[in-house]
Amino acid sequence: MQFIKHDLGHREGxxxxxxxxxxxxANVRLMDSSNFQSYRSGRRHRYFGGHAKKSPxxxxxxxxxxxxxxxxxxxxxxxxxxxxRILPGKLxxxxxxxxxxxxxxxxxxxxxxxxxxxxxxxxxxxxxxxPLADALRAGGLSVWYDDFELGIGDSLRQKIxxxxxxxxxxxxxxxxxxxDKGWTNYELDGLVTRVxxxxxxxxxxxxxxxKDEVVGFSPSLADKIARNTTTQTVEEIADExxxxxxxxxxxx
Numbered sequence: 001m002q003f004i005k006h007d008l009g010h011r012e013g014x015x016x017x018x019x020x021x022x023x024x025x026a027n028v029r030l031m032d033s034s035n036f037q038s039y040r041s042g043r044r045h046r047y048f049g050g051h052a053k054k055s056p057x058x059x060x061x062x063x064x065x066x067x068x069x070x071x072x073x074x075x076x077x078x079x080x081x082x083x084x085r086i087l088p089g090k091l092x093x094x095x096x097x098x099x100x101x102x103x104x105x106x107x108x109x110x111x112x113x114x115x116x117x118x119x120x121x122x123x124x125x126x127x128x129x130x131p132l133a134d135a136l137r138a139g140g141l142s143v144w145y146d147d148f149e150l151g152i153g154d155s156l157r158q159k160i161x162x163x164x165x166x167x168x169x170x171x172x173x174x175x176x177x178x179x180d181k182g183w184t185n186y187e188l189d190g191l192v193t194r195v196x197x198x199x200x201x202x203x204x205x206x207x208x209x210x211k212d213e214v215v216g217f218s219p220s221l222a223d224k225i226a227r228n229t230t231t232q233t234v235e236e237i238a239d240e241x242x243x244x245x246x247x248x249x250x251x252x
Contacts, residue, residue, distance in 0.1 A: 024078030
């Protein structure tokens, strides 16, 4: 497979690398030395990033070490050129612990109709929610997602209330569109009520948001363990959720 390599050298945790794409959308991966060698050899590897449709792409380096950025088409048609640079300053390093290591996210089985309920704004459906729901379902989970559950003549409110009440795990895709809608806030109120009562596990997914924006909307949500579509692909997030719900390790 052909790819463009950007050797970032030794970097400190918290630094931000900016990748500029010229041409088509492309796969952008941020990897340490070990995973870069596996990627180059065609073996399984871990990375930050994913399929980027917009430029620039900014990724945070999680810890000190030798880091690389690669850009490839990965089966997509077209050509792309790229450049990479480290932005001035750095953020506080984030710690992305595996979800399965967090006790509050691992619950005992109980009588539920759905493993997962997904709350989202319609603007995020195509890019995040639909592929997430499909991946969770393909992984064997029962998913409350309106495209799967709503039929002609159904009461939207009643169906949503039932989905919230009978799901073990609640995923909330937080975005600027989510913050602006009244209906999503109605769903979130119901989910938070069940979380406070200990009946449900809440996992926020940040999509196109900064920490300050989440804090401005809800400080309590900003403190919860979350996943971010900027640093992980939808498929990687789905794999972690499947691992937590089923209790089966997923190889990446």
